[in-house]
Amino acid sequence: MPDAEVAIIGAGLSGIGMGRHLRLRTEVTERVWDGDAGLWRLRTPAGEVTARFVVSAIGAFVDPRPAALAGLDDFGGAVLRSSGWDHGCDLTGKRVAVVGTGASAVQIIPEIAPLTARLDVYQRTPIWVGPKPDSPVPRPVRWLFRRAPRVQDAVRRTATRGVEMVLVDLVVGHGRAPYLAHGGARLARSLWYRTQVKDPDTRRRLTPGYGLGCKRPSVSNTYLKTFNRPNVALVTDAIDQVTPTGVRTVDGREREVDAIVLATGFRLASDPEVYRRTPVRGRDGFDLATFYAENRLASHEGISIPGLPNHFMMFGPYGWVGGTWHQLVETTSAHVVRVIREARRRGATSVEVRPEPTERWTNRMRERLAGSLWTTNGCATANSHYFDHHGDTPYLRPTSAAQAAHAARTFPLDDYVYSPPTRPITP
DSSP states (O other), X not given: OOSEEEEEEESSOOOTTOGGGOOTTOOOOEEEEETTTTEEEEEXXXXXXXXXXXXXXXXXXXXXXXXXXXXXXXXXSEEEETTSOOTTOOOTTOEEEEEOOSHHXXXXXXXXXXXXXEEEEEOSSOOOEEOOOOOOOOHHHHHHHHHOHXXXXXXXXXXXXXXXXXXXXXXXXXXXXXXXXXXXXXXXXXIIHHHHOOOHHHHHHHSOSSOTTSSOOEEOSSHHHHTTSTTEEEEOSOEEEEOSSEEEETTSOEEEOSEEEEOOOEEETTOHHHHHXXXXXXXXXXXXXXXXXXXXXXXXXXXXXXXXXXXXXXXXXTOBOSSSHHHHHHHHHHHHHHHHHHHHHHTOSEEEEOHHHHHHHHHHHHHHHTTSHHHHSOOTTSOOTTSOTTSOOOSBOOSOHHHHHHHHHHSOGGGEEEEOOSSOOOO
């Protein structure tokens, strides 16, 4: 028998009573489907684990994207990475360069700027940064939430719906109401950026030239203000190479630094390179890296892909749904549980989504995104991870969370093929 009926690969899904089922600090380096045994063989540094079903919950952002900087290995100072920060490296009084201005940099830069003697921020593409509503919850409101949990739940649902409106209504419905994104961009330029950044030239270089929403926006009450500090410089000239003592840009200027912070982003879960490092091999030689590299991304409900029996994803192509990660987990879990229960009812040990419903569902998602903000809002210069290497935008499921939850409860179970074992199961 397999070691586990269901193996969940990823973090952040533990709960009460889950401790004895967890294997911490254990990366799954390879997933291989054993068709004869009807199970998955998971390779880990601690040995092989077998499981009947696999749920890939590795998240949207998986591996740090390598920084393509010539000479980086020859740099004589400290090199810090946002994904694995060295807390033993003290930046107080140091000259520091930050490469990147994405979501990680927005959080890092305001924190380290007061410590450094000089901070150079290397920006390739500016990012939209809005205000962050982050005021303390008043004591009377906290008292009300304790006494009336349904009120807190209603507030949470309202806030979640607000986020969903931005993700789905504004992005997907941009063609019907372009004034929403255009108006938001004008308001940010004329009011928010103007009040945050004093120097007109710095403000101009920090302001995106692409439309609001093309690239993942961030929120911060301190990021833009950091560029008012006398020890912080925004560098928009491209980096030529890293030298042993600093960073040289294409204009020939070298800025000496003691440390370099790499905030260069992450590979998405649909990037083929993720699965070249940690292969996923399914039925009849199916290889997930090759599939993602050579074909437009497709899935069934953002959860299943033909060629991968007994395999489900918390964030597959066109899979992001709702205003929070929790909604995505709940929707995916409902889908997966229905399929596994049906497999048990039929006495099947192998289930695999059919190609026809996969193609049909994916085509509907592409049609709904055809007039989205990403295709109609001047996004060509955004350098956005929303666009994959095929030119598609398979990040977002263009439906509401309620629609996705309903689909998880009602999709035809015959969208899957249920197969019995071909021989007695052995580990």
